[in-house]
Amino acid sequence: MKTFTLPGTDLTVPNVVLGVMRIEDKTDEEVRTLVGTAMDSGITFFDHADVYGSDVHGCERRFAEAMRWTSSEREQVVLQTKAGIVPEGPYFDYSHEHLVRSVEGSLAALGTDWIDILLLHRPDALVEPEEVARAFDDLAAAGKVRHFGVSNHTPGQIELLRRSVQQPLVANQLQLSVTHAPLVAQGVAANMQALDQSISRDVGTLDYCRLHDITVQAWSPFQAGFFTGVFLGSPDYPELNAVIDRLAAQYDVPAIAIATAWITRHPAQMQVVLGTTTPERVAGAALGSDVPLTRAEWYEMFRAAGYTVP
């Protein structure tokens, strides 16, 4: 497993991490096997959110109840969670009161004294940057949160926060898979008239994050679209799966490792946030941590996924 020091922190992190959005119905034993398999593969970083699960903090609680880590075991892992979404509504809330209350709830549910990284989950149109800054200062001063970041944020939204927030924003978690790649695809087809791919939906988010040492974390790395099912093995993507299967045989890894490597191969040094609850898939994806796809292979997958290389 490839690891690196997450810029803006003192944390050594793997480039493949486990998201636990889907563990709510898993038994203690299933969660322990899933997490144990991840850790055996070098995945020591777990991505949570207050809203994962049918009850607020549900998945965080399920995770902690199953793992029951000692304090020394807790120190060996990185726990990241998110705040800012209010599920009833739904709406977004970056107020001081909501952010602090959410973190208190996450600490209780996770059974820990600190969150390693807190992400603002989805942009709040009514954000008051000074209020976010005050919440971050209070959470940092109390030792409740060590590092901060964002998710699904544009460069402008990050700039607005950065004018008030003292702490570095170390991560931006964004949807990215080879079939859902507006983040990278627009730049490849810049300046093309009458091509949908040329429309900028992210206003240069990837380049901005690279310029500012903000680590991109790719969520839904195997979903074809927005929770539409995975492209791996899907009859909707015969050409892509043929390329993936050929590369999997060539590198002697499972197909899921090649899909992972399409993201880890990118020089932005992204982290892939897995969401599978199947231990074998976690172990297989981890093998994609440092598969050295060539430029030709990377672009072949991109074209086979339906993107244009002008």
Ligand SMILES: NC(=O)c1ccc[n+]([C@@H]2O[C@H](COP(=O)([O-])OP(=O)(O)OC[C@H]3O[C@@H](n4cnc5c(N)ncnc54)[C@H](OP(=O)(O)O)[C@@H]3O)[C@@H](O)[C@H]2O)c1
């Ligand atoms: N920041 C955000 O806004 C945001 C949004 C969504 C998610 N996330 C984070 O990203 C993580 C990953 O999201 P995701 O779960 O949508 O991503 P994913 O890893 O692309 O999808 C995993 C889902 O696909 C299923 N699946 C079916 N066939 C599969 C195959 N061959 N290989 C792998 N998975 C297969 C899995 O089922 P099994 O479990 O049965 O294997 C699981 O339900 C979440 O856990 C969460 O931490 C963040």
